[in-house]
Amino acid sequence: MTAQPYNSLNPKRSLVLAGGGMRVAYQAGVVMALEEEGLEFHHVDGTSGGIFNTAMLASGATPSQMVHRWKTLKLKWFSSLLKAKEYLKPLKMRGLADADGIADKVFPHMKIDLLTINGNNNGITYTFNVCNFSDKTIEAIPHDVVLKEHLLAGVSLPMFMPAFEIGDAWYTDAVWIKDANLVEAVKRGSKELWLVWAIGNTSQYLPGAFNQYVHMIEMSAGGAILEEFAQIRATDVKLHVIKPEYPLPLDPDFFFDKIDARSLINMGYANAKKYISEKSESGVQLDEKATKMKYPGDNLNLRCSFSGYMNFMGTSTEVDVHCYYQYISEKDELHIYASLEFDKSGVDHSLYNAHTTVTRDANRPPIWKTTATFNYQKTAYELQLEVPLAGAADTIIGLGFKTAHLHVTDHNGVISSAVLHQSIRSRLKHALRLNLLMRDGSHGSIFKKYQILSKLNKT
Numbered sequence: 001m002t003a004q005p006y007n008s009l010n011p012k013r014s015l016v017l018a019g020g021g022m023r024v025a026y027q028a029g030v031v032m033a034l035e036e037e038g039l040e041f042h043h044v045d046g047t048s049g050g051i052f053n054t055a056m057l058a059s060g061a062t063p064s065q066m067v068h069r070w071k072t073l074k075l076k077w078f079s080s081l082l083k084a085k086e087y088l089k090p091l092k093m094r095g096l097a098d099a100d101g102i103a104d105k106v107f108p109h110m111k112i113d114l115l116t117i118n119g120n121n122n123g124i125t126y127t128f129n130v131c132n133f134s135d136k137t138i139e140a141i142p143h144d145v146v147l148k149e150h151l152l153a154g155v156s157l158p159m160f161m162p163a164f165e166i167g168d169a170w171y172t173d174a175v176w177i178k179d180a181n182l183v184e185a186v187k188r189g190s191k192e193l194w195l196v197w198a199i200g201n202t203s204q205y206l207p208g209a210f211n212q213y214v215h216m217i218e219m220s221a222g223g224a225i226l227e228e229f230a231q232i233r234a235t236d237v238k239l240h241v242i243k244p245e246y247p248l249p250l251d252p253d254f255f256f257d258k259i260d261a262r263s264l265i266n267m268g269y270a271n272a273k274k275y276i277s278e279k280s281e282s283g284v285q286l287d288e289k290a291t292k293m294k295y296p297g298d299n300l301n302l303r304c305s306f307s308g309y310m311n312f313m314g315t316s317t318e319v320d321v322h323c324y325y326q327y328i329s330e331k332d333e334l335h336i337y338a339s340l341e342f343d344k345s346g347v348d349h350s351l352y353n354a355h356t357t358v359t360r361d362a363n364r365p366p367i368w369k370t371t372a373t374f375n376y377q378k379t380a381y382e383l384q385l386e387v388p389l390a391g392a393a394d395t396i397i398g399l400g401f402k403t404a405h406l407h408v409t410d411h412n413g414v415i416s417s418a419v420l421h422q423s424i425r426s427r428l429k430h431a432l433r434l435n436l437l438m439r440d441g442s443h444g445s446i447f448k449k450y451q452i453l454s455k456l457n458k459t
Helices: 021-037 050-058 063-071 084-088 100-110 114-118 148-154 182-187 209-232 251-255 261-278 392-397 424-432 446-457
Strands: 013-017 043-047 125-132 137-142 164-166 169-172 192-196 238-242 299-312 315-328 333-342 348-350 352-361 364-376 379-388 403-409 415-421 435-437
Touching: 013 021, 013 050, 013 182, 021 050, 021 063, 021 192, 021 251, 021 261, 043 050, 043 182, 050 063, 050 100, 050 114, 050 125, 050 148, 063 261, 100 148, 125 148, 148 164, 148 169, 182 192, 182 209, 238 261, 261 315, 261 333, 261 348, 261 352, 299 403, 299 424, 299 446, 315 379, 315 403, 315 415, 333 352, 333 364, 348 364, 392 424, 392 446, 435 446
Parallel strands: 013 043, 013 192, 043 125, 192 238
Antiparallel strands: 125 137, 125 169, 164 169, 299 315, 299 415, 299 435, 315 333, 333 348, 352 364, 364 379, 379 403, 403 415
């Protein structure tokens, strides 16, 4: 990502990466789509989880490198326990865990390098927001003076991780004061703000201690962003917001592999491409609707990975299709977030403009039929993916989703086709990770999964 000289035709532009825990892998997909669009930024600002992506960019990472690092990251590195004796004094614990895993494993894997960040002179200013607990203020620390301790403090959520003492003040995650710093971007002269928002924002209040802890974060983050809107409403700044249509699964689902980084990245990419294609040149209104999301109610989330060979661009090519299906039961909506990988290259080509329907034929089982677009070597290709839908019981025990039929059409109308297969190992793994989130925020039982799958099978 580079900056260009700005003028009236090329206004100064800021990319504002808000928090969202580990789920900010989503932002890597957004940044990849923004790069494809040719958008240039003169300022990147990160808060809470958004610090990971801001720090990668400030360390010189390209969007595709960010994507690869998230996909290959071991999430267990985020969990770093304190010494055993600390847990013997629960009332005096500094947090439930420490930041050693992030400092010693996550940052190195992401190639977050402080010397590179401090010396970055690519024309972009990077700022990292931390809470100065001692003063109860937010500090937006520029990249040339930021310390590693600031980066760690900025992703250390109170109660879960300890605060950091830097100089004569204590620092921690900024989310309880604000989760995105639009005012800082305006202070730096930006006239166009691109906010990537990953914190949930629906009208529903859910039961349970964990859900309500999350709601406290949502209230702090959502209330603060409305105050930010009020502060900049009188300016001539345009705001663009890229967000999920429905709230992202929470960090525990990500940590326990109910959703993976690849699926979050594909979501971010698809959401960004959709927003860019539909956006108003004047941006969005600075009101509560800007970050609002739909409430999904009962929703079933299913992954599958198909592999095979097809004749693509004149050669026999191995192709893998990685799918994440989301079925919004109460609204009878089926969404897909997916990507293609050729020849085990490690490079994914995410789908956008995807539309999935259930088709029926009296002599065949129901089929999930997806039409979508993907880009390969700067060329857009049209895709059609047909997946026979198995019975509810077969899906639950890993006997479903054995095959998929893939058709790819290039700009000359040439069609490449392949029959792809999902391995037994992949089917069993994804059956175990079949995730049903209920409208009350709980996880659905096997019986509930069976009911939803049966309904889908009859749609």
